[in-house]
Amino acid sequence: MSEPVMKETLFTDTSVPETLPEVEQSRKNVFWSVFKKSKLGMFSLIFLLLTITISILAPIISPYDPINQNAAERMLPPSGDHWLGTDAFGRDILSRIIYGSQTSLLVGFISVLISSLIGTALGMVAALKGGLLDDILMRILESIQAIPMLLLGLMLLVALGSNTTTLIIAISLGLTVSCARVARGPTLELKEKEFVRASISYGASTFRIIVVHILPNILGPVLVMATLHMASAIRVEASLSFLGLGIQPPHPTWGNMIQDGLRFLTSAPWVAVYPGVALMVVVIAFNIFGDTLRDAFDPHIIRERK
């Protein structure tokens, strides 16, 4: 989150950095040197790697079975035996949170990957080609986007039945559309800039214009968007599970754990609150990570350093 590289505030002179950076530094090196100077960014990276490791090693790490019920240990508050307490079926909350992370991360990652690739490409091509193609594509995307992601998910899950594939299709469909629009906006603006117009007048192919001129300039907004999307994907998955439509109990997901706990909010708040905290912390980490990526990728910063 902190950006030690950019010490200047709004109105200090930014044209000459105090210590001249190695001018020959490639973009990749600049990227990494900015990234590793951000303590919070590194912290979030390590935290996310740790979370991923924990979710992969869930069968080895988690202290109890996430599904087996134990009537003798119902609704226990957090203690030495059960760090985060137990739920109405005597299941250990911590173990269920660990297993729940598998669902959240997997569904989020696959959805964001699919949607970013397809969405950004669609947005750039639509903006550059313009005309009828742009109109038709944007109208279709806009129509899908007009359906709230949660409701699109609800609709598909009602029609096709609740399973992980439907869940991923529903989430990535919504994200693709907003990715396309985020890529299209700046591309439209760039298209009017002299260097792109010059390139078009030389007869450069759309592919070349995208790769050389557009992509490097919109990577920042797209990446920031992808981070927000990881957040949205994990949140929508949790929301659908919360409404009882996502991945079905007894398989633990953070969303259906929160739903379970809602009934005991006054008597046993830990059942609902801890999975919610896990959900929030992981999403915060993704956001901080994305923020740091943004600072490291931002072409304006790179231009200044050269």
Place this chain on the structure above:
Amino acid sequence: MLKYSIRRILLTIPTIFITISVIFFVLRILPSDPASVILGDNATPEAIQALREKLGLNTSVWAQYLHFLQSMIQADFGNSIATGRSVSDQIISLLPYTLELTLASILIAVIIGVPIGIYSAIKRNSISDALVRLFALMGISMPAFFLGILLLLVFSLKIPIFPSMGAGENFVGNLYHLALPALSLGLIEAGIVMRITRSSMLDEVNRDYVRTAKAKGIPKKMVISKHILRNSLIPVVTVIGLNMTTLISGAVLTEAIFSRPGLGSLAVGAIETRDYPTLQACLVLFCILVIFVNLIVDLSYSILNPRIRPQ
């Protein structure tokens, strides 16, 4: 400008058309037979056949589709399968609750988000900037339903200041019941608005035209308010438009948590009872709402930035 606006407004017609078609095909065509889905596994073949005829499912897909479009144009949503009441009547009585919730949240988001975002960009890298960014991150990261649950737990169950359910009787009671749901949605939206305001302000700061303005000796306050802010607001407006759907999803969840009447509760209830006509009507209305907001967003684009105006 006028030409562009008229073109843009006309383009919403195909958008609405495609959207309602998507809704129709997903709800009617994907499940092999909606009638047996509605009636469940134990229904007699006669009952299924009767319902099929009542819903018009015994005709061909295209005949159904034409019939559907026809009734949409007449704003006739049919009768609820669960209650038998007219869907339009239910929607008209519930729409104001959902509208006030969404509008109040956007208002809270803009009032909190924009000024704090600007402040944070100006005071970049200070302690207050760090705090603002932390708050914005928490806002973005918090799922609306979880913030709702926390607010409910703290301000309604533990410290009983606000009511935990319902929508209130008169104007004051209405606002009183609106407070917690609107806050839980608005604070999250505020985090997003804050973040985008800050980052787009910082994007604009290093541009040439800002340097020129500074070089001309224009006071800092003027540079910020006249030059940077105007250009920074485009992404902010976009994000509010883009987030309209998130907001509506949030409204659905918030209504469920606070047991508020509204279109969201109606839709969730319709899913549970497999009440297709009601579900369909709710989805169509939500979508038209989103399309309308996005139309306003696109039109305000070209007012904010003349460069985007197409030929």
